[in-house]
Amino acid sequence: MKTDVFLEGGDVEAHTLLKMGVPGLDDILGGGLTPHRLYLLEGAPGAGKTTVAIQFLREGAARGEPVLYVTLSESQAELDGVARSHGWDMGGIEVREMLPAQDALEPDEQHTMFHPSEVELSETTLRILADVDVIKPTRVVFDSLSELRLLAGGSLRYRRQILALKQFFTGRQCTVLLLDDLTATQQDLQVQSIAHAVIRLEQLNPDYGAARRRLVVTKYRGREFRGGFHDYKIVRGGLQVFPRLVAAEHAAALKQTRIPSDLPALDELLGGGLEKGTSTLFVGAPGTGKSSVAVQFAIAAARRGECAALFIFDESINTLRTRCEGMGMDLGSYIDSGHIRVRQIDPAELSPGEFVHEIRIAVEEHGATVIVIDSLNGYLNAMPDERFLIAQLHELLTYLGQNGVATMLIGAQHGLIGMQMQTPVDASYLADAVVLLRYYEFEGEVRQAISVLKKRGGAHERTIRSFELTSSGVRVGQPLRNFRGILTGIPVPIDGVRSTS
Numbered sequence: 001m002k003t004d005v006f007l008e009g010g011d012v013e014a015h016t017l018l019k020m021g022v023p024g025l026d027d028i029l030g031g032g033l034t035p036h037r038l039y040l041l042e043g044a045p046g047a048g049k050t051t052v053a054i055q056f057l058r059e060g061a062a063r064g065e066p067v068l069y070v071t072l073s074e075s076q077a078e079l080d081g082v083a084r085s086h087g088w089d090m091g092g093i094e095v096r097e098m099l100p101a102q103d104a105l106e107p108d109e110q111h112t113m114f115h116p117s118e119v120e121l122s123e124t125t126l127r128i129l130a131d132v133d134v135i136k137p138t139r140v141v142f143d144s145l146s147e148l149r150l151l152a153g154g155s156l157r158y159r160r161q162i163l164a165l166k167q168f169f170t171g172r173q174c175t176v177l178l179l180d181d182l183t184a185t186q187q188d189l190q191v192q193s194i195a196h197a198v199i200r201l202e203q204l205n206p207d208y209g210a211a212r213r214r215l216v217v218t219k220y221r222g223r224e225f226r227g228g229f230h231d232y233k234i235v236r237g238g239l240q241v242f243p244r245l246v247a248a249e250h251a252a253a254l255k256q257t258r259i260p261s262d263l264p265a266l267d268e269l270l271g272g273g274l275e276k277g278t279s280t281l282f283v284g285a286p287g288t289g290k291s292s293v294a295v296q297f298a299i300a301a302a303r304r305g306e307c308a309a310l311f312i313f314d315e316s317i318n319t320l321r322t323r324c325e326g327m328g329m330d331l332g333s334y335i336d337s338g339h340i341r342v343r344q345i346d347p348a349e350l351s352p353g354e355f356v357h358e359i360r361i362a363v364e365e366h367g368a369t370v371i372v373i374d375s376l377n378g379y380l381n382a383m384p385d386e387r388f389l390i391a392q393l394h395e396l397l398t399y400l401g402q403n404g405v406a407t408m409l410i411g412a413q414h415g416l417i418g419m420q421m422q423t424p425v426d427a428s429y430l431a432d433a434v435v436l437l438r439y440y441e442f443e444g445e446v447r448q449a450i451s452v453l454k455k456r457g458g459a460h461e462r463t464i465r466s467f468e469l470t471s472s473g474v475r476v477g478q479p480l481r482n483f484r485g486i487l488t489g490i491p492v493p494i495d496g497v498r499s500t501s
Contacts, residue, residue, distance in 0.1 A: 018139070018175055021059030022052055024241030025199075028217060028226045033197070035138075035175050038166045040191050042180040043201030047213065048234045049179045050074070050082055052201075053141040054093070055238045056177055060139040061092030068137040069095045070128055072147035086237055096131050098124050124151060125161070129168060137174060145180040145191060159190045166194060196221050202229075209348030215241065231353025242353035245360070247398035254404045256457065259370070262300040265476035266293070269450065269465055274433065275457035276369065279397045279407040281376075281428055284437030286412050288448055289469050292327065293435070294372045294408040295320075296474050299329060301370045301406075302339035308370035309362035310342045311355070313378020314412075317342050328472045341366060347381040352388075355379075356396055363403050371400060375410035376427060394430055401432075432456040437467065440489050449486050450476060 017032035026032045033039060043049050057067040071079065076095045083090050132140070142148075142165075152158035162178075169176045178191060192198050197220040204212040214229045232241040258273040267273050274280055274297065282290040298308035312320060320342065324331035334340040343358060350358075362368040373379060380389055400407045409431060428434050434454040439446055450467040452460045464486050466477035483491040 019059050020052070021055040021062075022239050022241055024230070024232070024243050025052075025215075025239070027243045028215075028230055028241065029197070029220065030223050030225045033175060034223065036170055036173050037196035038169065038176045038178065038194065040178050040180060040195035040198045041201070042182055042198065044182050044203060047201035047203050048232075048239055049181070049201060050079070050143065051086065051234060051238055053143060053177060053179060054079070054083060054086075054088065054090075057093045057139055057141055058088060065138040066135055067093050067139040067141075068131065068135050069093055069141045069143070070098060070131070071095065071143045072098045072124070073144050094131075094135050094137070096128070098127060124148075125165075128165075132169070132172060132174070136172070140169060140174050140176045141179065142176060143179040145178055146183045155190060159194070162191055162194050192219065195219070197223075197225075201232075212351050214351075214353070231351040233351070233354065240354075242351070242357040244353065245356050245392075245395050245399055247395050247402060250399050250402050252402055254402070258457075259297065259406055260300060261293075261297050262303065263296060263474060263476055265465065265478075266296075266450075266474070269452055269461045269463070269476065270433075270435075271452075271455060271458050271460035274406050274408075276404045276406050277401045278432035278457050279401065279409060279430065280433040280435060281409045281411055281431035282435045282437065283411040283428070284413060285439055288437035288439060289450075289467060289474065290410045290412070290437055291320075291372075291374050292324075292329075292469055292474055293437075293450075294374065294410060295324060295329060295331060297406070297408060298340055298370050298372060299331060299334060302334040302337075306339070306369045307362075307367050308334075308340045308372070309359070309366070309368040310340065310372045310374065311345055311359065312342065312372075312374045313345045313347060313381075314375055317344050326471065327469060327474070329474075341368070345378065347378055352392060356392070359396065359400070363400065363405055368405065370406050370408070372408045373410065375412050377412050390427070390430070393427060397430055428454070433460075436487075438487055438489070440486050440491055442483075442491060449480060451487075 016035065018035055019032045020026050020029070041049055041052060053069070057069060060067045069079065076097055079095060080090055148161065149158050152161055166176075178195070180191065198218045199215060200218055201215050202213065204214070206212060212231065213233060214231050216229050217225050217227065226243055226246070228244050230241055230244050232239050254277050256275050256277060258275055260267050260273040261270075282293055284290050295310070298310060301308045310320075315323075321332050321335070331340065335342055341362060343362075345355065359371060362371065379393070397407060409427065411427065431454070433452065433456065436451050436453050438449050438451075440449055441447075448467040448469075449464050451464040452462075461479070463479035463481070465479050468475040468477070480486055480491075482494050484494060485491045
């Protein structure tokens, strides 16, 4: 548990923050929850509120704390079912059901002199308070506010009831988590104004692919927290939260060194290789060899005993291995040894936040020095809105650069040959280096060329070199000095030269 300084009402008090029991959420909250406060967890049905609540109480029970789950909407059997679906048991968690009795449907049980809400609210409140005095819990979950709102019958009485509960629990050294399923017709700001912090869970349903879930902390009094939206998913074992990446938190001074490709001609073209801590965009038409050049750098890093990570959107791992074997590139053995890690990405199933989390694991846990993202087209499809792609990509590249990683991005252009080539998203200004691969037609053959258009890390060749994918690997030839108009796709020979070899 983490000790921090909490500032409220002008007094500085030392508090031990409470862990939520949800990986990633404590990081977003700046360490956890301030004890003895009232918190609001809101979200539509299916967003995962009950799962978070059980994780919160299980964390307390594991630390030997008495904990209480008060439910006005679900039975204990239903809660046990949720726990079993995650491989948990409810041991150590006291559950109190405040559901209407079965005989409440009998005509003789219907109240006539008083409105039902006046009687039921008082009875429910008294039962809750009595259980708290007996159990003396340090953590309490109240599920859910929609029932309490209906019992109160009016906004004034509802607010007073919440304030009374807040005072009652605070006086008994309880940390309370209120769940709200947002079934009210209008957004209810009553509890948000009373709560010490508000966490909102959202579920988005794109036109294609799995549902996306994200959370945001809209309020946390007296503490700094990580703002903005954070992706999460519900898996067996609870919520997995992926905090939004903030590159400024990972700034470090690095010595810039070059990494070679082990192909002398390619290294000459790049002015000695690529610099660690920089990003390189390989752009060109499909099939020009962009992925193969990036894999060449990954294999060169593996030969040096370093780790490389490939995140591929557009082809399967088996296809990649087979293709590399056909070119004599020993990718498979390095995958088997763990020096090269390949992760196949399904953009319909993986959220952008989880994708960034996977890259962070490769860098921070496996020590990857080369990262390949193949391709930006697939990455774009994983994003719900192109406006946010560039912002997130900029943050990701900054983070990788600060960690000394050589990042390689693959960008497939629309079209095959000529000057009318288009990219789905312009990321060239973000990259430190841009390598262009092009087809051109000559003497009835379709050939390939490679050139470096931009390189911030130092000097590089301005030439356009011949390029081939052969059975013995990637081959970079001599500069094509006897032609003009190669980038147009239809070059013109100079001085009557009729061959490119």
